[in-house]
Amino acid sequence: MNTTPLTPLGPLATPVFAADDVVVIGTSTGGIDALRIVLGGLPLQFPAAVLVVMHIGSHDSILPSLLAGATQLPVRHARDGDILEPGRVLVAPPDRHLLLQRDGDRARVALAHGPRENHARPAIDPLFRSAAAAFGARATAVILTGMLDDGTAGLQAIKECGGKAVVQLPEDAFAADMPASALRHVEVDHVLRLPQIAAMLDRIVGDSLVAARNAPRQVPDWIRLENRFAAGSADMDSLAKFGTPSTFTCPECHGSLWELHGLVPRRYRCHTGHAYTEKVLADHQCQAVEESLWAALRALQEKERLLRQMADEAIASGHAGTAVDYVEQAAQAQRSGEVLRRLLTAAQDGTDTFVKQP
Template structure:
């Protein structure tokens, strides 16, 4: 009997408590659970398996390269590694960051969908911006089930709201409801017509999984630059979603790309403002010295130059305040985890 026995869960800021609730409700779950949570490489996310292991009967560990997809196990992406799925096993990669982070949610979701099709259930939890939305769309297009955390229960509702607005998800549930639903799906046979053409008898790949973990699909060049390497961003031709990838393999969804652009623009403006303030200060120092040497004309010229620097710095400061007001730059973190 083929069921929805591969669950992939993605989360970011605010996802620890929902994860604890979900894993704690999976007693007797007969499938495999894979988890990707945003974290800095040196963050306290190494504690996550321990925090989840004490909550139920499932085995919870950090994933290791080549680990099998064994029933009753939970594998968590370790810091600085993408967790991806191949038939029968998981792989860990140090491939290009996606949506500004590694591990990212999209690589886990899309490789699971391409390897196991209708057997996959994708769950998107609390977090900033829109990582996971594209992955949910891939799961949905391969016949899998999609669930997002009810935004009113999420500390940071951006990610589940993005999933809801861009993908026709199967369910919007509270954390208390998600665990029982996953157990139900793992015990429900997948209809033959659902799996036909989407799933091999042993979960064979649905299409080629690129060795570089690139995103499959036709690409067209844009005038946008990659926030990671500044190469040309290619727009993935997909009618329902915008998605971008550079030649190196860095990938970004729209909100993540906008956030990265806002961070870069803010940094450039702050650097320009600081440089102009310093130029003004230096010009004033030079004017004071010129005045001490009784070069009145030279001092006046330097003071005029200093005033111009200050005026330009004030103008940049006004632009900077507007950019910061509308920017979405947020860094991944695991601030939910205790020290």
């Protein structure tokens, strides 16, 4: 461990020691209980910094307080400029990507309101990629329970830079998607049940070799470029270096999506920076289609009511022929609406993939 005291930001701050090792943890659905078990198993003198991303979106979060009661380690939301300290847990705050940046021989937190990845901010991939670049072989990444496949690409970055990958056993997870995707696409070092993960992390960090500590960080270009996008500092020229235009458009900004080279699962990014795996993209498009159909159904229902009202007014004014036209148009709107409603409710018997009506 680095024994040179450092002074964090703030005039009255007490000296801290920079962490040589980092553990980054990503989770989503079912993640609170999983995090409490993993963090609760770490010893008080855990020699690595611990950073956590859970999909919380832009809503106010009390996640640090929920975790603090389960662990001996101090837990709080990360702040921009924080120095990473061993035995401290920093949690991604709402609506900010949690990134790491090198500052000489130490690493600092950088919070970024960059583009969403896999429709999430904070997202797991940006943290993992930045940890890979900042710590190389001294980074260990953990994927816990969660839906879809955020974290898989970040785990690939960890492995490419020499770090370790630990994944929760899918059968042990509340939601198996994220662990299963990681195992399908990444050469994982350890697959464990929740109660086993803390001891393994302690062992991995404890076994860290001097050779690994002093090894140069060979960071592939694609990781550097992706990190720039997460920080909001990349552009279309950067995207052209590791992607080719696809036929798809971004669900969020409606710009063209570029397919990124050499990554599995297949990933897409637009020039403003939004990024998706193909699985997340398909899920998002499905939701967009459903929302559009519900909006169309509401419009048809309103059209029917308006036309029937106009027919009543035409009859009252003595324009029976006009009233008949309005009634026929209203009946057509009603029939169209019934077709849409049958399509939307087909999900209830498993014949479609739409989610519940908002």
